[in-house]
Amino acid sequence: MVRLPYLTALTTLFSYGLLFAFGQLRDLFRRIVDWHNAKSKDLQGYAPICLGLEDFYTRRLYLRIQDCFGRPIASAPDAWFDVVERYSNDNNKTLHRTENISKCLNLGSYNYLGFAASDEYCTPRVVESLKRYSSSTCSVRVDGGTTKLHIELEELVARFVGKPASLVFGMGYVTNSAIIPVIMGKGGLIISDSLNHNSIVNGARGSGATVRVFQHNSPSHLEEVLREQIANGQPRTHRPWKKIIVIVEGIYSMEGELCKLPEIIAVCKKYKAYTYLDEAHSIGAVGKSGRGVCELLGVDTADVDIMMGTFTKSFGSCGGYIAASKEIIQYLKFTCPAHLYATSMSAPAVQQAISSMKVILGEDGSNRGAQKLTRIRENSNFFRSELQKMGFEVLGDNDSPVMPIMLYNPAKIPAFSRECLRQNVAVVTVAFPATPLLLARARICISASHTREDLIKGLEVISKVGDLVGIKYFPVEPEKKQPDRYTKKLE
């Protein structure tokens, strides 16, 4: 939960107001200058791509701090990586690459189990599969795009997640956008958490069903919404809903929180609603054996109707999967557009997912998987507790490898980011529109490949920069000394 101090809220609003005013002033000057110069002939009669205030935020606020985003790297996104330096000649409007690189500590990539770089078990097998199956099949799954590797991966995923069958796609975003319209159509109701990811929102919109939102992670509000919606039926006609599905995520990537899964499943069962769990960030990263949020919170996987996940974060590959009952998967294979029209997943990526899953399960003959899982848990808990001791406002639950540090003020975003980069620590800062306007934050992602020294160095740098920038909102009070009269009494 975010505890926003009153003074901070006021100063943040004032900063945004100032930026807005300056932006409007510059727009005014731009309009005056443009009025003098003749408009180019090509654009006569065409409406501009962005009118007026549509891209005001991009032009006047985002471009000022553009160098904090989209930093190119020149090596694998491992615990330490090479960030390419960029320069700008026109006040950050365009950025150009240089040849210089600087080695930085990586606190931003989704590399939870450390499979991002070359791995001793995975990489030889990946190269072998590349030589055998080539880089792509150039075909959709139903035509000539299904190879033995795809079948193997689907069986392995079903076994790993704990469901009877699974289906694999080449991109996690497309998985959500193409599955939800197949399952829900007009006359259905989708109830989704207010902080769900953009792919779920797009899938829900594309399905044609009615969408309602419940307060983030609050089973009581979900129950209220469900009762109201079932009693009222479809809007305007009041016919009963055809089906209701509730969509939640395992770990919310901007909050670092775990979902309150057992309570939500109980509510859904009571009201006969279906459940859809998106485990993009939690599969492979939490749980005793890495099986995700169900294992961590003790929920039986048979209670969740559809489980979705991606291979990008913990498995170092790309793509997404859906795990559900055999009949649902059969139906999806028949009609899901991503299965029928999209190129099948590239063979080396499939092999990487298979090998990393085998390492996590311990089927490669070593216990590296178990070691990685304990390391990431220890690293996350250590880092989080140290940050809280230093006085930062850190969100998220214990055991979650994602930890946002609140910044609030728009000026602190580039200050924090650039200063950390100067001291060779690469962090990710997130602002509007990915987060609410007042709640800008820096998001740390811990990896199992970070050693204790790496984490200590990261903590030192963040502490120093935090003092400079002034984001230690909750300073820890020093321990009180015992007053003398008590000691006298003991004597």
Place this chain on the structure above:
Amino acid sequence: MASAVMNATTVALDWLSSSFDAPLARAVIFGVHVDGHLVVEVLLIVVILFLLSRKSYKHPKKPLTEKEIDELCEDWVPEPLHPPITEEMLSEPPTLESAAGTHTMIDGKEVVNFACANYLGLIGHEKLINSCASSLEKYGVGSCGPRGFYGTIDVHLDCEERISKFLGTSDSVLYSYGISTIFSVIPAFCKKGDIIVADEGVHWGVQNGLYLSRSTVVYFKHNDMASLESTLERITKGNKRAERLRRYIVVEAVYQNSGQVAPLDVIVKLKERYHFRVILDESNSFGVLGSSGRGLSEHCGVPINKIDIITSGLGGALATDGGFCTGSVRVVDHQRLSSSGYVFSASLPPYLASAAISAIDHLEENPSLLGQLRENISLLRRELEDVPGLTVSSSPLSPMVFLTLKRSTGSPKADQQLLEDITNRALKEDGVFIVTSKRSTLDRCRLPIGIRLFVSAGHTHGDILKASASLKRVAAAALSEPI
């Protein structure tokens, strides 16, 4: 009559005021001389206030009690998540056991592969494999982050520069999946209230993008320029709000659903006359059409800067995965912040980007591949002219040869069964791998389904002759049997 009423009212009022004046004459309350008419006015105000404060007589609204809501919730029965599984849903596609090149292994047998869009024959090519292998050693497999958060690897930027240099545009944007390219680009540019004119035969990715954009979409008849012109005329007649409304025409270069080729020069002339912007999807024509493989614009002789937005998937001629979108600087910059498939998704794996660079390099050095491909297409079309029961309905330029039934059996399901029967027999009996086009239930395209053969520059004459002979034999056998 009126004067009598007037007299009567005046008399009544006089009497009223005199009777009031009498007792209250000379009463002074709060320094205000209280006259009789003040009492009447105060009474009137009290009556008005009383009437206003009464609720109007509406049927009283009784909200549902908790018990009633409980009963409704218990009574409600949801539909199952999936409809009952039928026989046709249980069919599984064949599993490949080797690379999907021109010859591939299925079930231990070697078959000739016409089911993969490997137009330039680059699958399994040594150069591509070597560059992929070195990328894998250096960068690992995944990029572990979206483009905005350290997911931008220098090969991505190199690939974008290479593509824009190849095509002659100013910049390009790389997407991580072919199908997500078009359905992220369209909502980034088209908002609610804009007008889009699209071909009715566009594939599902485009349809989804059009639906997500919430703009007004008008479809014109498939590849019919007269229909397009009349639609444009109808929309722009009398509509003077062109200055604030954006207008787009969405077409594909080679249509996935039918193999037709869009006449780009006519479209560009129409676009300039009516002030529309063109979004062109070149998934099946990039690296295929044009004297050097630069796509439909080169083939039609249209300068590339006349087409506003060009998108393409890399899963065709370039034998990798992913997609790109290119255009003017303004177009490309806009996507870097507002295209959802770019901002909210992990970036393309770096080895696929380096494979794309090597593929483009190889194509530029060997333009003879295109001549080879064109020869193969015309040979196949010549051979397939006399297949019983099927007719070639795609354009002579299209690398995807599309065969439809000369005479439909009457029901689309039976058509599908027949075509699948033909392709299954061709695979099992003759070792020729061809496929039918399959439609999802979400697809709103109503063009006829058919059999697709993807021709590759790597196919030999023998492969093509084998395929056509097999198809003739199998079609004759399947069509002569009673269904």
